[in-house]
Amino acid sequence: DVKVTQSSRYLVKRTGEKVFLECVQDMDHENMFWYRQDPGLGLRLIYFSYDVKMKEKGDIPEGYSVSREKKERFSLILESASTNQTSMYLCASSSPPGKYEQFFGPGTRLTVL
Amino acid sequence: SQQGEEDPQALSIQEGENATMNCSYKTSINNLQWYRQNSGRGLVHLILIRSNEREKHSGRLRVTLDTSKKSSSLLITASRAADTASYFCATDLLPNTNAGKSTFGDGTTLTVKP
Numbered sequence: 771d772v773k774v775t776q777s778s779r780y781l782v783k784r785t786g787e788k789v790f791l792e793c794v795q796d797m798d799h800e801n802m803f804w805y806r807q808d809p810g811l812g813l814r815l816i817y818f819s820y821d822v823k824m825k826e827k828g829d830i831p832e833g834y835s836v837s838r839e840k841k842e843r844f845s846l847i848l849e850s851a852s853t854n855q856t857s858m859y860l861c862a863s864s865s866p867p868g869k870y871e872q873f874f875g876p877g878t879r880l881t882v883l
Numbered sequence: 884s885q886q887g888e889e890d891p892q893a894l895s896i897q898e899g900e901n902a903t904m905n906c907s908y909k910t911s912i913n914n915l916q917w918y919r920q921n922s923g924r925g926l927v928h929l930i931l932i933r934s935n936e937r938e939k940h941s942g943r944l945r946v947t948l949d950t951s952k953k954s955s956s957l958l959i960t961a962s963r964a965a966d967t968a969s970y971f972c973a974t975d976l977l978p979n980t981n982a983g984k985s986t987f988g989d990g991t992t993l994t995v996k997p
Contacts, residue, residue: 774925805987812971812989813926860925870914870975870985874925 773797774875776861782881789848791878793861801864802844803872804828804836806857813860819844851882887915887972887988895994902959904991906972907952914975915948916985917957919968926971929957962995969993 777792793802801820805813805828815828817836825836833855837845844863848855858879862872890905906915914933918926932939932948932955939946945958959966969992973985 801984803984810989813987815984815986818984858923862926870916870931871928872918872926872973872985874918874927876925877923879923 774861774863774873776859776875776878778878779876780879780881782883783848783851784883785852787848787851787882789851789880789882791846791848791859791861791880793844793846793863793875794842795844795863795873796842797863797865797873798841799863799865799873800841802838803862803864804834804844804846805860805862806830806855807860807877808857816846851880853882856880856882887974887986889970889972889988889991891991892989893992893994895996896962898962898964898995898997900962900995902962902966902993902995904957904970904993906955906957906988908955908972908974909953910976912950912974912976915946915955916973916975917944917946917955918971918973918987920971920990921968929970959993962993964995964997967993967995 774795803818804816814830819825819838835847860877861875864872887908916931917929920926930941943960948955969990971990973987
Protein backbone atom coordinates (compact mmCIF):
# COMPACT_ATOMS: atom_id res chain seq x y z
CA ASP A 771 0.00 0.00 0.00
CA VAL A 772 1.45 3.32 -1.07
CA LYS A 773 2.27 5.72 1.67
CA VAL A 774 3.23 9.33 2.27
CA THR A 775 3.93 10.17 5.88
CA GLN A 776 4.43 13.51 7.57
CA SER A 777 6.38 13.91 10.76
CA SER A 778 3.64 15.55 12.83
CA ARG A 779 -0.14 15.85 12.66
CA TYR A 780 -0.21 18.90 14.91
CA LEU A 781 2.56 21.35 15.69
CA VAL A 782 2.63 24.52 17.80
CA LYS A 783 5.56 26.90 17.47
CA ARG A 784 6.41 30.42 18.53
CA THR A 785 7.07 33.40 16.27
CA GLY A 786 10.68 33.47 15.13
CA GLU A 787 11.35 29.77 15.64
CA LYS A 788 12.86 27.65 12.89
CA VAL A 789 10.43 24.93 11.92
CA PHE A 790 11.08 21.70 10.04
CA LEU A 791 8.27 19.72 8.43
CA GLU A 792 9.31 16.31 7.18
CA CYS A 793 7.70 14.21 4.48
CA VAL A 794 8.65 10.67 3.50
CA GLN A 795 7.26 8.55 0.67
CA ASP A 796 7.86 4.85 0.10
CA MET A 797 6.87 4.68 -3.57
CA ASP A 798 10.20 5.64 -5.16
CA HIS A 799 8.51 8.69 -6.69
CA GLU A 800 10.57 11.34 -8.44
CA ASN A 801 8.26 14.28 -7.78
CA MET A 802 7.44 15.67 -4.37
CA PHE A 803 5.38 18.71 -3.42
CA TRP A 804 4.61 20.95 -0.49
CA TYR A 805 1.27 22.79 -0.33
CA ARG A 806 -0.44 24.90 2.23
CA GLN A 807 -4.19 24.86 2.59
CA ASP A 808 -6.18 27.74 4.00
CA PRO A 809 -9.96 28.22 4.13
CA GLY A 810 -11.25 29.84 0.96
CA LEU A 811 -7.86 29.68 -0.74
CA GLY A 812 -7.66 26.02 -1.67
CA LEU A 813 -4.27 24.35 -2.01
CA ARG A 814 -1.38 26.59 -2.92
CA LEU A 815 1.94 25.16 -4.07
CA ILE A 816 4.93 26.28 -2.02
CA TYR A 817 7.77 24.26 -3.56
CA PHE A 818 8.20 21.12 -5.57
CA SER A 819 11.10 18.83 -6.41
CA TYR A 820 11.46 16.56 -9.42
CA ASP A 821 14.70 14.90 -8.39
CA VAL A 822 17.15 14.66 -5.53
CA LYS A 823 18.72 18.03 -4.80
CA MET A 824 16.46 19.66 -7.41
CA LYS A 825 13.78 22.12 -6.36
CA GLU A 826 11.57 24.73 -7.93
CA LYS A 827 9.51 27.50 -6.44
CA GLY A 828 5.77 27.18 -6.51
CA ASP A 829 3.25 29.97 -6.24
CA ILE A 830 4.01 31.10 -2.67
CA PRO A 831 7.66 30.31 -1.77
CA GLU A 832 8.30 33.42 0.31
CA GLY A 833 9.27 32.61 3.87
CA TYR A 834 9.95 28.94 3.06
CA SER A 835 12.82 26.80 1.90
CA VAL A 836 13.09 23.09 1.12
CA SER A 837 15.62 20.31 1.16
CA ARG A 838 15.73 17.04 -0.74
CA GLU A 839 18.88 15.13 0.08
CA LYS A 840 17.34 11.70 -0.47
CA LYS A 841 14.73 10.61 -2.98
CA GLU A 842 12.21 9.53 -0.38
CA ARG A 843 12.41 12.60 1.86
CA PHE A 844 11.33 16.19 1.22
CA SER A 845 11.62 18.74 4.01
CA LEU A 846 9.90 22.11 4.30
CA ILE A 847 11.69 24.70 6.40
CA LEU A 848 10.27 27.84 7.90
CA GLU A 849 13.40 29.86 8.67
CA SER A 850 11.64 32.22 11.06
CA ALA A 851 8.04 31.27 11.67
CA SER A 852 5.41 33.99 11.59
CA THR A 853 1.76 33.97 12.59
CA ASN A 854 0.64 34.21 8.95
CA GLN A 855 2.24 30.80 8.37
CA THR A 856 -0.35 29.17 10.60
CA SER A 857 -1.94 26.71 8.21
CA MET A 858 -2.44 23.10 7.17
CA TYR A 859 0.61 21.83 5.29
CA LEU A 860 0.21 18.96 2.87
CA CYS A 861 2.96 16.93 1.25
CA ALA A 862 2.42 14.90 -1.92
CA SER A 863 4.39 12.78 -4.33
CA SER A 864 3.96 11.54 -7.89
CA SER A 865 5.93 9.68 -10.51
CA PRO A 866 6.51 10.86 -14.09
CA PRO A 867 6.27 10.48 -16.99
CA GLY A 868 2.65 10.85 -17.86
CA LYS A 869 1.54 10.02 -14.34
CA TYR A 870 -0.13 13.00 -12.76
CA GLU A 871 -1.88 11.38 -9.83
CA GLN A 872 -0.53 12.78 -6.61
CA PHE A 873 -0.45 10.83 -3.37
CA PHE A 874 -0.94 12.97 -0.31
CA GLY A 875 0.18 12.68 3.27
CA PRO A 876 -2.28 13.25 6.15
CA GLY A 877 -1.20 16.87 6.64
CA THR A 878 0.43 18.84 9.44
CA ARG A 879 -1.65 21.52 11.13
CA LEU A 880 0.87 24.16 12.19
CA THR A 881 -0.03 26.91 14.63
CA VAL A 882 2.42 29.77 15.12
CA LEU A 883 1.81 31.79 18.26
CA SER B 884 -6.23 33.58 -8.83
CA GLN B 885 -6.56 29.82 -8.93
CA GLN B 886 -6.64 28.11 -12.30
CA GLY B 887 -9.55 25.92 -11.28
CA GLU B 888 -12.66 27.20 -9.57
CA GLU B 889 -15.29 24.86 -8.22
CA ASP B 890 -18.98 25.60 -8.08
CA PRO B 891 -20.90 25.48 -5.83
CA GLN B 892 -18.71 26.19 -2.81
CA ALA B 893 -21.02 24.06 -0.67
CA LEU B 894 -23.66 21.46 -1.45
CA SER B 895 -26.01 19.65 0.91
CA ILE B 896 -28.13 16.69 -0.24
CA GLN B 897 -29.99 13.68 1.12
CA GLU B 898 -28.57 10.21 0.96
CA GLY B 899 -29.50 8.51 -2.30
CA GLU B 900 -29.60 11.75 -4.31
CA ASN B 901 -27.08 12.65 -6.97
CA ALA B 902 -24.49 15.35 -6.41
CA THR B 903 -23.04 17.47 -9.20
CA MET B 904 -20.14 19.84 -8.82
CA ASN B 905 -18.44 21.90 -11.48
CA CYS B 906 -14.97 23.16 -12.19
CA SER B 907 -13.99 25.97 -14.52
CA TYR B 908 -10.48 26.83 -15.58
CA LYS B 909 -8.79 29.55 -17.56
CA THR B 910 -6.01 28.19 -19.77
CA SER B 911 -5.50 25.13 -21.94
CA ILE B 912 -4.91 21.93 -20.04
CA ASN B 913 -3.27 18.57 -20.53
CA ASN B 914 -5.40 16.71 -17.98
CA LEU B 915 -7.94 17.45 -15.30
CA GLN B 916 -8.19 15.49 -12.08
CA TRP B 917 -10.66 15.25 -9.22
CA TYR B 918 -9.64 14.62 -5.62
CA ARG B 919 -11.56 14.05 -2.40
CA GLN B 920 -10.55 15.28 1.04
CA ASN B 921 -12.17 14.01 4.18
CA SER B 922 -12.24 16.45 7.07
CA GLY B 923 -8.76 17.35 8.28
CA ARG B 924 -7.01 14.76 6.12
CA GLY B 925 -4.93 14.58 2.97
CA LEU B 926 -6.41 14.41 -0.51
CA VAL B 927 -7.23 11.18 -2.30
CA HIS B 928 -7.18 10.92 -6.08
CA LEU B 929 -10.51 9.98 -7.64
CA ILE B 930 -10.23 10.20 -11.39
CA LEU B 931 -8.20 11.75 -14.21
CA ILE B 932 -9.63 12.82 -17.56
CA ARG B 933 -7.38 13.73 -20.46
CA SER B 934 -7.96 16.74 -22.69
CA ASN B 935 -8.97 14.50 -25.61
CA GLU B 936 -11.61 12.69 -23.55
CA ARG B 937 -15.15 13.92 -23.01
CA GLU B 938 -16.46 11.56 -20.35
CA LYS B 939 -15.10 9.05 -17.90
CA HIS B 940 -16.68 6.73 -15.34
CA SER B 941 -15.41 5.11 -12.18
CA GLY B 942 -17.96 3.30 -10.06
CA ARG B 943 -20.54 5.88 -8.95
CA LEU B 944 -18.44 8.74 -10.34
CA ARG B 945 -18.95 10.32 -13.74
CA VAL B 946 -16.68 13.08 -14.96
CA THR B 947 -17.22 15.16 -18.06
CA LEU B 948 -14.85 17.60 -19.73
CA ASP B 949 -15.76 20.36 -22.16
CA THR B 950 -12.55 21.97 -23.38
CA SER B 951 -14.43 24.51 -25.49
CA LYS B 952 -16.08 25.85 -22.34
CA LYS B 953 -13.04 25.15 -20.18
CA SER B 954 -15.17 23.30 -17.66
CA SER B 955 -15.58 19.92 -16.05
CA SER B 956 -18.24 18.35 -13.89
CA LEU B 957 -18.15 15.58 -11.32
CA LEU B 958 -21.34 13.61 -10.75
CA ILE B 959 -21.69 11.30 -7.77
CA THR B 960 -24.71 9.05 -8.15
CA ALA B 961 -26.72 7.47 -5.33
CA SER B 962 -24.77 9.41 -2.71
CA ARG B 963 -23.95 7.99 0.71
CA ALA B 964 -23.15 9.64 4.01
CA ALA B 965 -19.56 8.46 3.51
CA ASP B 966 -19.32 10.73 0.44
CA THR B 967 -19.36 13.73 2.77
CA ALA B 968 -16.08 15.47 1.98
CA SER B 969 -14.52 18.31 0.04
CA TYR B 970 -13.92 17.76 -3.64
CA PHE B 971 -11.18 19.51 -5.60
CA CYS B 972 -10.41 19.73 -9.26
CA ALA B 973 -6.78 19.96 -10.32
CA THR B 974 -5.58 21.02 -13.73
CA ASP B 975 -2.35 19.98 -15.40
CA LEU B 976 -1.40 22.79 -17.69
CA LEU B 977 0.10 22.87 -21.16
CA PRO B 978 3.01 22.76 -21.62
CA ASN B 979 3.87 20.58 -18.68
CA THR B 980 7.59 20.05 -18.80
CA ASN B 981 7.63 19.45 -15.04
CA ALA B 982 5.50 16.33 -15.06
CA GLY B 983 2.99 16.09 -12.27
CA LYS B 984 2.67 19.75 -11.29
CA SER B 985 -1.05 20.47 -10.89
CA THR B 986 -3.03 23.55 -9.91
CA PHE B 987 -5.86 23.01 -7.45
CA GLY B 988 -9.12 24.87 -7.08
CA ASP B 989 -10.78 25.98 -3.86
CA GLY B 990 -13.01 22.94 -3.56
CA THR B 991 -16.69 22.10 -3.12
CA THR B 992 -17.81 20.94 0.31
CA LEU B 993 -20.40 18.18 -0.02
CA THR B 994 -22.61 17.14 2.90
CA VAL B 995 -24.74 14.03 2.48
CA LYS B 996 -27.41 13.74 5.14
CA PRO B 997 -28.49 10.24 6.20
